[in-house]
Amino acid sequence: MQVSTVVIAAGDRSIEAVLAAEALRSAARQRGFELAIEIRSAQGVTGALTAAQASTATPLLLVGDGEADTSRFGNAQIVRASLGEVLDDPLAALAPLSVAPRAGSGQRIVAVTSCPTGIAHTFMAAEGLQQAARALGHVIRVETQGSVGAQDALNDEEIAAADLVLIAADREVDLSRFAGKRLFKSGTKPAINDGQNLVRKALAEAGVHAATAVAGRTPEKTRATGPYKHLMTGVSFMLPFVTAGGLLIALAFALGGIYAFDDAHKGTLAWSLFQIGAKSGFMLMVPALAGYIAYSIADRPGIAPGMIGGLVAVNMDAGFIGGILAGFIAGYGVHWINRALRLPRSLEGLKPVLILPVLGTLLVGLLMMYVIGTPVAGLLAWLTDWLRGMQxxxxxxxxxxxxxxxxxxxxxxxxxxxxxxxxxxxxxxxxxxxxxxxxxxxxxxxxxxxxxxxxxxxxxxxxxxxxxxxxxxxxxxxxxxxxxxxxxxxxxxxxxxxxxxxxxxxxxxxxxxxxxxxxxxxxxxxxxxxxxxxxxxxxxxxxxxxxxxxxxxxxxxxxxxxx
Incomplete structure (x- = not known):
């Protein structure tokens, strides 16, 4: 395991030095490496570095402005930070060390974990990968894309220095930043159940990821995923609209009664909450579902056709079933058009911003209007009546x-x-x-x-x-x-x-x-x-x-x- 060097030169701030050392050790464990920390304060020297450690310490993190005797470190790269910076954000202070050259045969791995809801599997997979990589002698950094966004996000330096990119996700993850890196994709379950086997498999089978010039994805990416994963990507992006809209509607009824939506109450807080939740939040649910199903399949060029197709489904009362169909039609349609339509290199730049969105929207919109929308609306009406009448x-x-x-x-x-x-x-x-x-x-x-x-x-x-x-x-x-x-x-x-x-x-x-x-x-x-x-x-x-x-x-x- 990588061991990096830190010297805390605190002068008379000995208590802050101890707190900073503990914060750095905790952050280093999250980053997947160990620290050799020397504390120099008015109380003396604690954890003094050996001559061998001092001679190989590069880069070195020097914390504080006290006397540190830097001459013993030769030509080592010295990264400086204040005690306040370390105590405020120890992970950021360690960032320069996490991309330092490592000794031994261990590989440097960066990983991203994510699941549809972004709550449990995301973090369980991250923990599984961290434990597995450390047990195998590798250095790993894991970015979790959870329900509140990316945490412990990978920076460009870490990605550039990585030997392997491991994606353990049950929904689509943007891979554009990993172009040119050895990359392996898996679900979260292998990372949770047998992380060591997954790491070994990834190191053995990873291939170089090269983003395409137009759509930002490799053909292998689309082949490696299936309809279920695309659907779950759409559901995960739809959830915030459902939650926000549903809670605002509930609050509207709590404040204004069951008739809060009536125009007789127009201008009241309850009426406004209902308009925001039902007429805005809920209105975007199906378009978000359809748009991000299409995004999962065709990347960014699929978003506009998918969302527009989802809105057409809403307007035709085809509901979520129509939205799901619109998302898949838009996604696979845009993906097929992208592969089938060959343009001169000088015009390739028009495809993602003009040609693919327009042709994809025409395809899904016309199919929804003339073929799919009406029968799906009838099916949804029957399903809704059946479920409401269940006793x-x-x-x-x-x-x-x-x-x-x-x-x-x-x-x-x-x-x-x-x-x-x-x-x-x-x-x-x-x-x-x-x-x-x-x-x-x-x-x-x-x-x-x-x-x-x-x-x-x-x-x-x-x-x-x-x-x-x-x-x-x-x-x-x-x-x-x-x-x-x-x-x-x-x-x-x-x-x-x-x-x-x-x-x-x-x-x-x-x-x-x-x-x-x-x-x-x-x-x-x-x-x-x-x-x-x-x-x-x-x-x-x-x-x-x-x-x-x-x-x-x-x-x-x-x-x-x-x-």
Whole structure:
């Protein structure tokens, strides 16, 4: 593992020197390397560098303005920072060291992780890659593209110095900055389940990524992804519109009553919130879905045709089904036009900004207007009426299905299919499936947390110790908190989780509970009008959690190893 050198020359600021050293060590662990830190203060010298360390220290991070005896470092490159800069942002202070030459045969890896919702798999994959690379003796920097944007973003120097770029993502990631680098793409699951094997495979099989002159993507990129991944990319970009619009509508009803949208209340805060949420936020949901499906397939030239096709679908009452079709038609249409249309090199620059958007928009727009829009609108109207009219056994069966699917693979394709279906229905003002889906996703981690408390002899000491964290994730609607438990004993654990989630989803659907926001877990429940029949919804959650815990008690055998 790379060891870099830091000298903190603090003078009489000895306490700040110690704090800076700890901050730098913590930041270095995140960056994937170790530090040799010498602290020089009025209290003396701590962690003095050996002559060998001093002679090979390049670059050297010199912190503070005290006496540091820099002559011993010869011609080493010295990077200076103040104590305040280190304490404010230790990661930034370490950036020059993270691209330093390394000793030994370890490779320098930069990675990007991302998942459709950008919450759990994104960070679990990052942790898996960091642990795996360090165990194999490599230096790694991981950028997480989560729900709040990119964190610990890679800079140009780090990318330039990297031997390998590893993308572990379940949605499209912009690869234009990695042109000319050896690049390997994977989903998040391999990084979570067996990071070391993924790193070895990436080092052995990575190929040079060369962005095309027009669309900014290689043919291999399109071939390596499938419709599911494109759909999940669209869903991930649609979610903020659903959340913002849904919460604003709920607040409008809370402030102005169920008729807040009526023009009789025009000019009031409630009426304005409804206009923003329903007439603006929700209006953009389907165009965003379609636009980013097309972006996933055809990169930037696909965005305009996809979004325009999605808006045509909205105007024709074709809803999310029409939006999905528009996104795929626009994406694959633009991709095909880009490959089929050959222009002189002098005119190639017109393709991404003029030719592809115009031809793609014509293609998807005319198909939606004359071929697809009307029948899809009829299909959506039938589906909406059927879902709204579901009662009794039909509603229970749908709740069983949606809730159970959330626990099958906990963040995988089956889970995401249930979530995407329910989220998309919000655009058609059908809210009961979303309630069943969210409660089905909250149940597995909460059920496990309860089981470790009630039936502790079924779990190891390590499992009992992490149950609290799993419970918090469950409350936040992060189903992935149950993955470590399911991975250790899948044949007994997963059926119990499916059973509990199915029960919770069935009760929610049978009671007609509606949920107007697609994420947030219990933290959105206190928001007025975000959820209907709140008491029954909480009872359904408790029932699902209890069923999960009891099922785990029945299916799992007592732990025989010492706790």
């Amino acid at each position: 009794g056994s039909s509603a229970i069966l749908l709740g069983l299905l949606l809730g159970g699917m959330m626990a099958v693979d906990m963040g995988g394709p089956v889970n995401k299919a249930s979530y995407a279906f329910s989220t998309a229905l919000i655009s058609s003002q059908v809210y009961t499936p979303m309630a069943a889906t969210m409660i089905g996703g909250m149940t597995p981690p909460l059920g496990i947390a309860l089981a470790t408390w009630l039936f502790s002899n079924r779990f190891t000491a390590e499992e009992r110790g992490t149950a609290g964290a799993a419970g918090v994730l469950g409350l936040s609607f992060v189903t992935e908190g149950a993955i470590p438990y399911a991975a250790r004993d899948p044949l007994r654990t997963i059926p119990a989780l499916i059973l509990g989630s199915a029960v919770a989803g069935a009760i929610s659907m049978a009671a007609g509970v509606e949920l107007k926001v697609p994420h947030g877990g219990v933290f959105v429940l206190p928001i007025p009008n975000a959820v209907t029949h709140l008491g029954i919804y909480l009872l359904a959650l408790l029932a699902g959690v209890a069923v999960t815990a009891v099922a785990l008690r029945i299916l799992k055998k007592p732990v025989t190893t010492p706790a």
